[in-house]
Amino acid sequence: MEFIIAKYNYWVYIVLMMVGFYAMMGKRNLAKKLVGMNIFQTSIILYFVSTAAKKGATIPIVEHGHGGAVHAIHAAQYVNPLPHVLMLTAIVVMVSTFGVALALIIMIYRRYNTLEEDEILELRK
Amino acid sequence: MRYWSLENDHFTISQMTTSPFPILIIVVPLISSFLVPLIGWWKKNLCYPLAIAAVTMCVVSSIAILNMVIEQGTIHYYLGSWDPPWGIEYVIDHLNAYVAIIVSVISLIVVISSKRSVEQELPEKIVYFYCMFLLQVTGLLGIVVTGDMFNLYVFLEIASLAGYALIAIGEDGAPFASFNYVIFGTIGACFYLLGVGYLYIVTGSLNMVDLSQILPNLYNSKAVLVAFAFLMVGVGIKMALFPLHVWLPDAYTYAPSAVSSLVAPLMTKVGAYVMIRVMFTVFEPYFSIEVVPVTAVLSWIASIAIIFGCILALGQTDLKRMLAYVLVAEVGYIALGVGLANKLGLTGAILHILNDAFMMAGLFLVVGAIMYKIGIRNIYQFRYLHKRMPLTMAAFTIIGLSVIGIPPTCGFFSKWYLVLGAIDAQKWIFVAVLLISSLLNAILFFRVIENAYFEPGAYAHDGGSPEGITMEEAPLSMLVPIFIIVAGILILGIFSGKIISAIIQFAVPASL
């Protein structure tokens, strides 16, 4: 029980990831596959961001006054900034992949007039 | 007006190298790709020479780097002058420098030959085509030279995104094939990212060298095992290793010919490089061989890939699709060499990265030339092709002999080392697999050659006789790159001993 409470963040992201992964692999509609892809990538972002958390810490911006005077800083006061940075990059990658995939879907729809994978495979024969 | 003197500049931390070559190899094609759309608005014809100039600069700097590596050993370049593991560093050793040269030289050859086929296939999209082409080259080179796990992911995505777009502008079925590639490629990249995340949470580091120092204490941690599994599956999708190759044949068949001759040889090879890097640098060889018996599994998967790829290639009548399946088999050779996990096997695998990049680029360039001039790909329509395109077919024959593995072409030597490695590991079944695959390759290529050279009158009823056929050789801008590759295949064969003693023997981990 303690195991679950202490690590519930991982469990939540794994369940989300399984939902997205199943939609990517199992669904036969191309748009639904893309929705699954988005859920999958979002779950990874949740995972990374949850690794950054520290109990009792605040957002990673150094408290400072107008004079620029800064008190002594301890690493435990602020959450870990690195996963946030990595995920900013990953969000951009996600948006870009999604944009290109949507462009591909429009091209496919132009050509076959459907987004159902079975019908497209039928038409391609 | 300066407030601080130079002596106070305490941020110039001591570093291994200040030579600009390691960064020029990325920055030159990157900035050129940003300039291409701007220049394209002004003059369309300048895009092609600009692309050639940028890739030539890549070749020059990668050769300079290889020289530096041979003279001084491993090079570290700190981006932004932040020392690792806080900043991102480039670590270039013999393996990196070797793969970087392969990538840049093949890109140069392909970009030279691309002019005519792009003008024919994509007349309205020349500007953006070259922009994407340079971004693809940048992504591939960035994967090769970096020493940071997350940076590798970013450049993997640049290469993949450019690849998706370039493949999708091909012929009729291309968008759908590319969409499948997007789905698989994203799964692969996400698995890689998950693997990096699992390593990050148990080590706190993203730098490859730093990870390799922290990880040995954690080899029993389940999180590290899971991370390793996910990294391998992710990379396996990107390099199209056997059960994960399903996206490859469609994607490379429908792509424009200039694109398939760039992406087909290089994307899979760079994937293989990442696999070697993860297995033997980030993790120690001892982990990949004994703690998790991944090399044993890999060698079996690879032998299935070899046989399966060759047999499926036999069933194809479309030359380009046949080559795509041959590529699946060739990836199997590299994976087999890695899976044998001894010095000779890995030497063969690393040598095969070079040889196979040349052979595949050559084969796809030949297909591109045939498509450009005659517009057919079905091998049963190839009759009298040796009369119509004698030089191209001669080149095809020589490259085919190299794929089969006949001395003195380079394909023989890498297979020779793989066989020696299999004998050294006492795994006779892999020796048998290698020999059988050579036979299958021989059948494959002689089928094409037979159709092109010796098919007298099989279709004589529908007109056309040897006398009526005129010579329609491909233009010089396509022939010259093909013959550079043919010359390369022969020269690499002759000098393969030199390459091994100068470069590859240092690239193989010493503890094997």
Next chain:
Amino acid sequence: MKFLALIAVVVTGALLISGTGDMPDWADPNSPASIHVSPRYIEKTVEETAVPNMVTSVLADYRGYDTLGETTVIFTAGIACILLLRRPRR
């Protein structure tokens, strides 16, 4: 096909869950990720880059090269959409 997908998904999920066993608890201030590399970013950011927002200083300076890659990715996506979809005016 759906059945195969379900098996793949369950296997993946089971692997990932088994991997969490050896991970630090959520929000543990002593986890390796909190004590190995990141303390320098937190403690030295003002001293070394004069930027109080650590996310900005790490994003644009310590790991600025990743951000260059990120910008290139989005540039690639923009050009890719033009390359794929844009059709000249009739």
Next chain:
Amino acid sequence: MIERFEDVIIQTVCRLLIPFIQLFGLYVIAHGHHSPGGGFQGGCILGASFILLCVAYDIKEAKRRMTEKINVIFCCLGVIIFSGIGAICLMLGGNYLNYSRLHHLLPVNPVDARSHGILGIEIGVGIAVMAVMVSIFLDLASRGEHEEGLK
């Protein structure tokens, strides 16, 4: 297919709102040093203001404000600013992206030079992200024709 849709309330509200959205976008880019924000976030806000213009009026109106040529030039300009600042550092004798070298050009000490370098690349990222967001939206919404409104 929806016909061109005109609504005086929506158009007036958007016309009033868009300058403030853009101002906020610039603030988010410029104030990234001291509060959550930065180039990507601010660029997205700027891009969203143009997309709002497309939605409230139509694509032709938005293209009158920002033509396709200017859009592509902005795409390239943003990334060139970023990589150019890195290249300037390289030419000043430092490593690539080592902004502390910029103190040779700016009247500040090396630490503050890093801060100014960060501001420079945030601006580059902002311009690139804004232009790319608008470009992707226009291409996807009009299926690459840029002719009609939102179909």
